[in-house]
Amino acid sequence: MSETVVVQNVYKKYKMYKSTKEKLLDVILPQGCGEDFYALQAISFTANKGDVIGLIGMNGSGKSTLSNIIGGVIPPSSGTVKTVGQTSIIAISSGLNNQLTGRENIELKCLMLGFKKKEIQEMEEEIIEFADIGKFTDQPVKMYSSGMKSRLGFAISVTVNPDILIIDEALSVGDHVFAQKSKDKMFEFKEKGKTIFFVSHSMGQVKEFCDKAIWLEFGEIKAYGPVNEVIPDYEHFLKKHKAMTKEEQKEYRQEIMKKQKGIAVIG
Numbered sequence: 001m002s003e004t005v006v007v008q009n010v011y012k013k014y015k016m017y018k019s020t021k022e023k024l025l026d027v028i029l030p031q032g033c034g035e036d037f038y039a040l041q042a043i044s045f046t047a048n049k050g051d052v053i054g055l056i057g058m059n060g061s062g063k064s065t066l067s068n069i070i071g072g073v074i075p076p077s078s079g080t081v082k083t084v085g086q087t088s089i090i091a092i093s094s095g096l097n098n099q100l101t102g103r104e105n106i107e108l109k110c111l112m113l114g115f116k117k118k119e120i121q122e123m124e125e126e127i128i129e130f131a132d133i134g135k136f137t138d139q140p141v142k143m144y145s146s147g148m149k150s151r152l153g154f155a156i157s158v159t160v161n162p163d164i165l166i167i168d169e170a171l172s173v174g175d176h177v178f179a180q181k182s183k184d185k186m187f188e189f190k191e192k193g194k195t196i197f198f199v200s201h202s203m204g205q206v207k208e209f210c211d212k213a214i215w216l217e218f219g220e221i222k223a224y225g226p227v228n229e230v231i232p233d234y235e236h237f238l239k240k241h242k243a244m245t246k247e248e249q250k251e252y253r254q255e256i257m258k259k260q261k262g263i264a265v266i267g
């Protein structure tokens with residue numbers, strides 16, 4: 001089986017500041033200021049061609065951070081990510097330039113992906129039709145509704161025919177017709193054997209679409225395996241977590257954070 005994504009020991013560190021003053025001091029003082037916060041810790045896994053992997057986990061567990069790192073939108077603080085083939089990321093705020101028109105955004109994104117002018121011209125109509133942006137095509141994106149923006153982002157990302165596709169909650173946006181159109185497109189990619197990462201809070205959608213799942217908890221991989229093994233464990237955990245009092249939830253989080261601090265020092 002050919003490996004398309006290899007993630008090795010990835011960490012993503014952010015600085016947390018209590019005030020603007022602390023943020024300023026961090027820039028000025030040689031020893032820095034503020035507290036380190038790890039959005040991702042010791043993340044290692046491999047995805048193969050044809051894998052459709054759900055990224056699941058509670059709010060703030062690191063799903064978007066990980067998908068942005070795989071998609072090359074943000075760099076990891078340490079560790080490596082190797083991807084084979086072209087990667088395309090679909091997120092609700094999928095990197096459109098508000099000042100440019102829809103058509104200019106299409107051209108810019110395709111140029112950045114290395115397409116030639118003739119290839120872009122050929123794809124342009126297909127993207128406009130898929131996005132269904134009609135007479136808004138030559139208007140600046142800042143005039144678009146949020147639905148139009150996400151349709152355009154989705155249409156560009158899928159028409160460039162990527163090898164690795166990262167979908168961050170994209171199915172939950174847009175009207176019924178577009179949701180069905182995007183779902184069909186995703187199943188078409190799945191059938192073509194592309195590698196797909198699918199970020200979702202909907203276990204129904206993950207079960208329907210994915211073969212495997214990565215369960216993230218407070219920035220770490222808690223489980224990675226077939227959906228029919230990982231999802232029941234995650235659902236069981238969610239139920240238990242929901243039944244905890246706020247205080248117990250806090251204690252549970254602190255317990256894990258304490259363990260993670262040890263890992264971060266080693267990492």
Ligand SMILES: Nc1ncnc2c1ncn2[C@@H]1O[C@H](COP(=O)(O)OP(=O)(O)OP(=O)(O)O)[C@@H](O)[C@H]1O
Pocket residue numbers: 014015038039057058059060061062063064065066
């Ligand atoms: N730019 C940033 N600066 C500081 N902290 C950040 C930044 N981006 C994300 N974080 C933090 O990193 C953690 C992981 O965030 P992320 O958005 O990846 O989680 P998520 O699992 O996608 O959450 P959700 O399900 O709520 O979308 C969160 O605690 C978040 O507050």
